[in-house]
Amino acid sequence: MISKSDQSxxxxxxxxxxxxxxxxxxxxxxxIDPVHWSDKLNGWVITGYGEVVSVLRDSRIFTSAGxxxxxxxxxxxxxxxxxxxxxxxxxxxxxxxxxxxHTRLRTLVGKVFTPKAIENTRPxxxxxxxxxxxxxxxxxxxxxxxxxxxxxxATIICEMLGVPLKDTNQVRTWSEGINSVIAGVLPIRQxxxxxxxxxxxxxxxxxxxxxxxxxxxxxxxxxxxxxxxEQGDRLNMEELLSTAENLLAAGHETTTSLIGNGxxxxxxxxxxxxxxxxxxxxxxxxxxxxxxxxxxxxxxTRVVKDDVEFHGKQMRKGQIVFAMVGAANRDPLVFRxxxxxxxxxxxxxxxxxxxxxHFCLGAPLARLxxxxxxxxxxxxxxxxxxxxxxxxWKPTAALRGLKSLPVFLR
Numbered sequence: 001m002i003s004k005s006d007q008s009x010x011x012x013x014x015x016x017x018x019x020x021x022x023x024x025x026x027x028x029x030x031x032i033d034p035v036h037w038s039d040k041l042n043g044w045v046i047t048g049y050g051e052v053v054s055v056l057r058d059s060r061i062f063t064s065a066g067x068x069x070x071x072x073x074x075x076x077x078x079x080x081x082x083x084x085x086x087x088x089x090x091x092x093x094x095x096x097x098x099x100x101x102h103t104r105l106r107t108l109v110g111k112v113f114t115p116k117a118i119e120n121t122r123p124x125x126x127x128x129x130x131x132x133x134x135x136x137x138x139x140x141x142x143x144x145x146x147x148x149x150x151x152x153x154a155t156i157i158c159e160m161l162g163v164p165l166k167d168t169n170q171v172r173t174w175s176e177g178i179n180s181v182i183a184g185v186l187p188i189r190q191x192x193x194x195x196x197x198x199x200x201x202x203x204x205x206x207x208x209x210x211x212x213x214x215x216x217x218x219x220x221x222x223x224x225x226x227x228x229x230e231q232g233d234r235l236n237m238e239e240l241l242s243t244a245e246n247l248l249a250a251g252h253e254t255t256t257s258l259i260g261n262g263x264x265x266x267x268x269x270x271x272x273x274x275x276x277x278x279x280x281x282x283x284x285x286x287x288x289x290x291x292x293x294x295x296x297x298x299x300x301t302r303v304v305k306d307d308v309e310f311h312g313k314q315m316r317k318g319q320i321v322f323a324m325v326g327a328a329n330r331d332p333l334v335f336r337x338x339x340x341x342x343x344x345x346x347x348x349x350x351x352x353x354x355x356x357x358h359f360c361l362g363a364p365l366a367r368l369x370x371x372x373x374x375x376x377x378x379x380x381x382x383x384x385x386x387x388x389x390x391x392x393w394k395p396t397a398a399l400r401g402l403k404s405l406p407v408f409l410r
Contacts, residue, residue, distance in 0.1 A: 013038070013397070019396075020391075022298065022400070030327060034051050043322050044321045046322065047324045047327035048327075049333060050334075051311055052323045052351065053351065055323040056351070056356045056358065061308055063304075064302060079189060085199050085200065086199065088238060101239075102358075103357075112224065113361050113362060118364040121368065124156075125369055125372055132148050133148070137380070141408045142406075142407060143406055143407075144260055144263045144405035144407055145402050145405050149405075154172065154252040154256070156365070157248060160251070161220060161221045161222050161244065163222075163248065174201060175198075177194045177199075178202070179398070180194040180198075202245060203245075210226055210240070214226055254297055257399055257400060260405055261401065264294075265293060272342070277382075280375060283374060285348075287367065287370045291353075292345075292350035293329070295329050295352040296400055296401060297352060297353075297400075298325055298397060299397060300323045300354060301320060303319070304318060305317065329350045335347075386406070392404065
């Protein structure tokens with residue numbers, strides 16, 4: 001039974017006020033019921049740090065297999081057959097499976113994301129950062145998201161995968177369509193229709209690239225995936241397509257949000273920005289605090305594998321669990337004065353990149369790109385300041401990122 005105060009909190013979910021500042025909602029819900037059943041979401045909303053970590057840690061109880069497909073179960077059963085492609089996409093690939101399949105796929109893809117391989121990209125990332133800032137240097141203002149935060153990680157992940165750079169804008173459109181269901185804002189059928197259209201187009205695109213790699217392999221991740229698929233027992237076609245799609249979307253969206261959120265947060269906290277200006281070596285710590293304070297990934301979804309009692313609540317097999325990473329990263333039981341942005345925070349055990357076996361494979365790349373990007377933009381334009389008082393956040397519960405961020409350069 002939901003109390004009156006619980007009901008009012010649930011109704012605030014996915015409103016403009018929520019997107020502007022979800023943390024007030026998280027704080028209230030965490031204090032009332034950190035393991036909360038939401039009729040509106042038809043799932044469990046977990047907001048406490050310890051509880052979220054428990055969900056992400058134990059894949060034996062909270063599975064990633066079918067975790068996104070379960071969102072489609074809100075549709076009438078008679079309509080689900082129309083979205084077989086969406087169900088298939090949500091049922092395969094690196095981030096939507098558990099061991100042993102997850103271990104096999106992660107081992108394969110992880111060869112490209114080793115610390116040494118990522119560090120070797122540093123000079124190239126720096127070159128792209130410089131080129132992007134050179135392109136806007138003569139302008140009076142720029143959009144941090146469109147002109148900088150998006151093209152940087154999109155260029156890097158496209159190059160790693162072997163996707164032609166001329167196609168990055170189209171890739172962005174497809175990624176937004178594929179994330180329609182995950183965003184949780186549109187009616188589920190409308191979201192599924194958008195996602196299926198994007199998937200059809202992206203898969204046709206990838207199928208052509210894959211055919212090219214079979215004929216002429218290159219030194220890129222797509223060629224590595226194709227080679228594994230051809231070995232038969234390593235990677236099937238569905239896994240190849242789904243993994244490539246997931247890497248492309250995940251490889252740029254969260255880092256775009258991290259850089260955009262970082263610029264906004266530092267502009268809103270000039271005293272913290274001044275600390276970095278005095279000691280540039282603080283930038284990596286600043287990025288970690290940005291990750292905690294404005295986590296690009298706000299939630300991870302799991303499915304209850306079997307009936308279980310969890311922190312005094314009876315969860316049923318097949319129910320959806322929303323592990324609210326953004327809420328966990330502001331839990332006062334773990335973080336002192338959690339709603340204060342502090343780049344000198346001594347203990348910062350944030351889980352912005354997840355926890356357990358599904359810890360983000362691209363975390364080292366994001367941790368390389370973001371400090372370079374933030375250091376360069378504030379060093380290049382020391383007079384950088386906001387060009388608007390109206391900040392527009394993307395209307396999605398899964399990712400926290402800006403639609404745009406207009407700034408004056410001087």
